[in-house]
Amino acid sequence: MMKEIDIAYRTMFAELTQRTHDGQFLADFPMEGWFATVTVKGRDYWYFDLPTPEGKDKRSYVGPHSDEAITARVKAHKEIKDSIRERRRMVSTLRRAGLPGPDPFAGDITKALADAGLFRLRAVLIGSVAFSTYAGMLGVRLPSSAMQTGDADFAQDFAISAGVEDSLPPVLDVLKSVDPEFRPVPHQADKAKIVAFQNAKGYRVEFLTGNRGSDEHTGKPSPMPALGGASAENLRFLDYLIYEPVRTVLLFREGVNVLVPAPERYAVHKLIVSSRRLTDTLGRVKADKDLSQAALLFQALVETRHGDELADAWGEAWDRGESWKEGLCKGLLRLPDNGVKALGKALGSQMPDLESDLAPLQ
Numbered sequence: 001m002m003k004e005i006d007i008a009y010r011t012m013f014a015e016l017t018q019r020t021h022d023g024q025f026l027a028d029f030p031m032e033g034w035f036a037t038v039t040v041k042g043r044d045y046w047y048f049d050l051p052t053p054e055g056k057d058k059r060s061y062v063g064p065h066s067d068e069a070i071t072a073r074v075k076a077h078k079e080i081k082d083s084i085r086e087r088r089r090m091v092s093t094l095r096r097a098g099l100p101g102p103d104p105f106a107g108d109i110t111k112a113l114a115d116a117g118l119f120r121l122r123a124v125l126i127g128s129v130a131f132s133t134y135a136g137m138l139g140v141r142l143p144s145s146a147m148q149t150g151d152a153d154f155a156q157d158f159a160i161s162a163g164v165e166d167s168l169p170p171v172l173d174v175l176k177s178v179d180p181e182f183r184p185v186p187h188q189a190d191k192a193k194i195v196a197f198q199n200a201k202g203y204r205v206e207f208l209t210g211n212r213g214s215d216e217h218t219g220k221p222s223p224m225p226a227l228g229g230a231s232a233e234n235l236r237f238l239d240y241l242i243y244e245p246v247r248t249v250l251l252f253r254e255g256v257n258v259l260v261p262a263p264e265r266y267a268v269h270k271l272i273v274s275s276r277r278l279t280d281t282l283g284r285v286k287a288d289k290d291l292s293q294a295a296l297l298f299q300a301l302v303e304t305r306h307g308d309e310l311a312d313a314w315g316e317a318w319d320r321g322e323s324w325k326e327g328l329c330k331g332l333l334r335l336p337d338n339g340v341k342a343l344g345k346a347l348g349s350q351m352p353d354l355e356s357d358l359a360p361l362q
Contacts, residue, residue: 002140002303009097013136016090017249020257023082025073028060028120035062035074040163046074061121061166069247087254094251100132100144107252108178109152109205116174119259121167121226122160124242125250126208127153130260131293133248138263140300151204155242158209161226168228172197175205193221193231207232210239237327240317241269264306264313267297271331272317272324291331295339298346307346314347329354 005013029035033050036059046062063070073080095101102110106129119125128149135142168174175182175197182205184194196206209222209232221231241261250256261269274290277283301310317324329352332340344351 002300004304005097005099005135005139005141007139009094009099010136010139012090013094013099013139013249016087016094016255017247017257019082019087019090020249020255021069021247022073022080023084023087023254024114024120024257025077026080026082027115028117029062029077031078035077037065046070059166060117061164063120063122084254091251091253091255094136098141099136099251100142101251102129102132103149104252105178105203106149106152107250107256109175110250110258111252111256112174112178113154113168113171114256114258116168116171116228117166118154118168119257121156121164122259123154123156123227124245125153125258125260126155126241126266127151128289128293129153129250130258130266133250133258133260134263134266134297134300136251137246137248138300138304138306140304142296142300150202151206153206153208155208155210155238156224156227156232157239157242158222158224158232161209161224161232164226167226171207171228171230174228179203187221187231187233189220190231193223194229195221195231195233197230208235208238209233210242211236237269237272237324240320241265262309262313263297264301264310267294267301267310268313268317268328270294270297271335272327274334275327275330287334291335291339294331295336295342298339298342302342302345310343310346311348311350314343315350318350325352328352 029048030050033048036047036049038045038047044065046065048060048062049057052058065071101107110125110129129152172182172184179199181200182197185196185198187193187195196204198204207224207227207230209224211234220234222234224230224232244262245259246262248258248260250258270290271294274287277287298310301307317328332352333354
């Protein structure tokens with residue numbers, strides 16, 4: 001059994017998530033501006049107009065009307081209060097209680113990008129930095145060894161990037177504000193496009209996007225109008241991972257409000273990508289980490305009574321086609337026992353029979 005976090009700390013984590021959202025909202029949308037509704041392709045979106053000294057309003061993307069949390073904050077904008085000192089106290093309390101946070105450099109990177117508007121523009125924090133938020137979200141203790149990383153990965157849906165008509169400031173400038181030694185890394189297939197940035201110590205920040213329904217974009221970078229001059233690497237299965245992300249808080253400084261994949265999607269996705277890693281030493285290490293994180297989340301989801309969500313996420317992936325089934329089954333073959341038992345409990349009769357389900361796929 002996983003050790004659950006005391007209900008008082010779980011409640012504090014949830015409250016901090018709300019407060020950091022309020023704080024970021026006030027930082028992004030000052031009181032002297034106003035909100036406007038814009039209809040795009042039959043859907044309503046919130047935008048924010050801010051007067052400038054030049055006399056021309058600056059328009060920023062806020063979010064879809066359908067996002068209830070965003071719409072509530074728009075309507076209560078003038079009443080929102082924020083206390084950075086109180087948020088710092090809450091972060092400190094939660095960290096002392098054993099909840100994990102990012103390493104300081106990853107925290108600085110994520111905060112700088114958040115302040116620049118990355119999550120306002122519906123980008124999603126993925127990878128091990130995102131994994132660290134699931135302990136507070138699910139209310140369980142997760143081992144810190146599963147969170148170690150030497151990079152930070154962010155993803156954005158291509159259609160969102162192309163459709164919001166807004167952008168980060170130059171992303172290289174944002175990263176250089178954290179470490180002046182960051183430099184762009186040209187993409188191998190198109191040297192004119194940049195999907196990653198790296199500093200002198202080898203710390204890498206990378207931007208990713210989904211493969212847009214076919215393999216024709218695989219291995220090629222996609223231009224991302226909202227990412228401040230950065231492009232993004234096209235990856236299979238990523239659209240599944242970042243669909244309907246959830247808002248949470250990174251326990252760093254006064255808290256950083258971020259979007260992360262739903263934990264059940266993160267776990268299923270890790271199972272799939274573990275089977276597609278390279279077989280060299282580094283690839284095997286990454287696959288082992290994928291499987292460890294998947295197993296821990298399967299167990300956490302079941303023990304915190306989220307097995308139905310896990311079963312739904314699994315069923316969606318399973319129904320997407322043969323390559324998805326193959327990835328799931330191959331990952332399952334190497335999944336640690338605690339993950340297999342938890343997944344079996346969530347899926348019941350839908351748990352794959354690896355002999356019969358995997359054989360036709362090979």
